[in-house]
Amino acid sequence: MNTKQTVYIVDDDSDVADSMSMLLESTGLRTEQYHSAEEFLKTPIDLLVGCLILDVRMPDMSGLDLHQEIKRNNANLPVVFVTGHGDVPMAVQAMKNGALEFLQKPFRDQEFIDCVNRALKTNSEALDELNRRRSIQARIDSLTKREYEIMRLIAAGNITKVVASKLSISPRTVEIHRARTMEKMQAKTLAQLVQMVVEVEHQEAVG
Incomplete structure (x- = not known):
């Protein structure tokens, strides 16, 4: 994955796209331009890092339709x-669909730059959270079947003797497995271990 954040500009008006690109690049940001939704869809959307500046009204596929496609492929890419032709219903629909902002042309340069920086920050935070969850899942995947069973039972509030009874093993064996589990999960306290299990269970529940 390309970890360099990029501002992707999709606008069928090349002059407008050039203007936005030059403005953003003057602040040190990296940009890429696309002049139709179809052209943008040729890129590996799921691998894009940064944010998307999207015109609403474009020939063939509209910006609102493209937004839906992006959400299906890269939910962490803020839009x-x-x-120049926005109306209230269109703005409401865009925001309901998860757009970060809806700017109507002409807008102030600083307003646009601030909005883009907020979008990039949102993307960065989302990717950090995604990487954190993946790290937790990788640690869980490193556990043996027995360690996993013990971790879930402990996280459910069972004391050592109860866990031992449920699994028909000795309390000492439970303690040994628990120590190994804490080490593999990089949990310094039982509370940290429980929190990680709760997060994973929540992600499993929401899909």
Whole structure:
């Protein structure tokens, strides 16, 4: 994955796209331009890192339709809509669909830059959280079947003797497995271990 954040600009008006690109690059940001939704869809959307500046009204596939496709492939890519023809229903629909912002042209340069920086920050935070969850899952995957069973029972509030009874093993064996589990999960306290299990269970529940 390309970890360099990029501002992806999709606007069928090349002059507008050039203007936005030059403005953002003057602040040190990296940009890429696309002049249709179809052109943008040729990129590996699931691997994109940064944010998307998206025009609402474009030939063939609209910005709102493209937004739906992006959400299916890369939910962590924030979208900022810009348009010269926006109306209230369109803005409401964009925000309901999860757009970060809806700017109507003409907008102030600083307003646009601030909005893009918020989108990049949102993307960075989302990726950090995703990587953290993946790290926890990788630690869980490193556990043996017995360690996993003991971790779930302990996280459910069972004391050592109860866990031992449920699994028909000695309390000492439970303690040994628990120590190994704590080490593999990089949990310094039981509370940290429980929190990680709760997070994983929540992710499993929501899919």
